[in-house]
Amino acid sequence: MADTTHDNPQTRRIAEFVSSLQYEQIPEEVIRRIKLLILDSAGCALYAASLPWSRILQDSLAAVDTSKGSRVWGTNQQLSAPHAVLVNGSQVQGFELDDVHRQGVLHVGAVVLPALIAIAEGKPGITGRGFLAAAVAGYEIGPRVGICMGPEHIAQGWHSGATVGVFSSASGAARALGLSADQTVHALGIAGTQASGLMAAQYGAMVKRMHAGRASQSGLYGALFAAKGFTGIINVLESEYGGFCTTLSRSTDRFDKGQLTAGLGQVWQTMGIALKFYSCVASNHTTLDAIRLMQAERPFGAGDVEKVIVHGSQVTMDHVGWKYVPQGLTSAQLNLPYCVATLLLDGDVFVAQFTEDMVADPDRMRIAEKVEVRHDAEITARGSKSRHMVHVEVLLKDGTSLKRTVEAGRGNEKDFASEEEVVAKFMKLSKQAIPEEQAKRLVDFILNLDQQASVGELPDLLAAR
Incomplete structure (x- = not known):
């Protein structure tokens, strides 16, 4: 029997990858793709900022949170980082417009970017290349957890964006904070125990929109707490009793842990993410x-x-x-x-x-x-x-x-959208929240992230005036 206290080869390997990932290690095609994916998620969030369910979240949290640390995208509102992350992630997923990793069954940008940008707001000096490395770290891990769990995960009634999404968020946030491998293990363990989300939300509930924001918030908590020494489940993915894989599959074998680290650093799951050109699942x-x-x-x-x-x-x-x-x-x-x-x-x-x-x-x-x-x-x-x-x-x-x-829809990973198509979709969506001139500046900033000495301007460009 495995040691349920210390046996964590997959979680450890993921943590080592995340904590050590450098911009220079990432292939150029992945860098080009991640910038387009970031831009697409930004457009989705800006469009959704004025939708009724987004307004409810914004207004409800503003009533109990007077903090001014992090921007709510597409608005002139600021909240504490965890609350802003909750709203921003919900907005990216707010109208069924955002990216999807088909095999991993995960809307990746919605869970990675809100936590990552909130950290960038509170940690001046993150370079564009550092930001991209952190984003790729997040985009790589969640899909692998989804592939490990297989399509049965969502068939059993779990909303995978909410469940496996916490690992993407924690990974991106941990990399942005510069956590060590040991700290990242704990960040993953803290995030993983918060994983939840029920697919019955698809039958008309506004709360379905909130699942991604909640997963992003859970990952942020995982990274922030681990940075201060708070401990999590160190074998969160492997534990035979109460681990993520066993518990959420209700089994000891209806998952494939080998997929968690298969090709890690050589096969880039970021390239497996597709975009949407219909406003539906x-x-x-x-x-x-x-x-x-x-x-x-x-x-x-x-x-x-x-x-x-x-x-x-x-x-x-x-x-x-x-x-x-x-x-x-x-x-x-x-x-x-x-x-x-x-x-x-x-x-x-x-x-x-x-x-x-x-x-x-x-x-x-x-x-x-x-x-x-x-x-x-x-x-x-x-x-x-x-x-x-x-x-x-x-x-x-x-x-x-x-x-x-x-077999696969328009904008799929095998026939990905062109830069022109992604920009056109962004401009169409962003006009709901920000002026055209600001939208063009945001496009230029994101598509040239690797040239930015600091990403400090990014939250400002995502905010309404």
């Missing part, structure tokens, strides 16, 4: 792309469709394939039949398509009834790398049957 994107591709070959709209059949993985079935019932914007953005109906009716599934008066729109409800999601055991058997794969069949009223298979 990533599990819906492949179906929407399949329909768009079919429409490009043979134009059709909602009035032409008799039935849409989507064959997908078990995760797709559980996550987005349920019968649509209007329960708010969250459920609309996570439900596949609703999003298919929206695409067929409007020709797009972006921010303008999701308003409170649309969630119970009779036309959308009627078209959503025509969408059937079926489990395809062969897709499930392909494993987590293919969890978004779908075979889509559209039956038209004239008897035509159209079919298309899509």
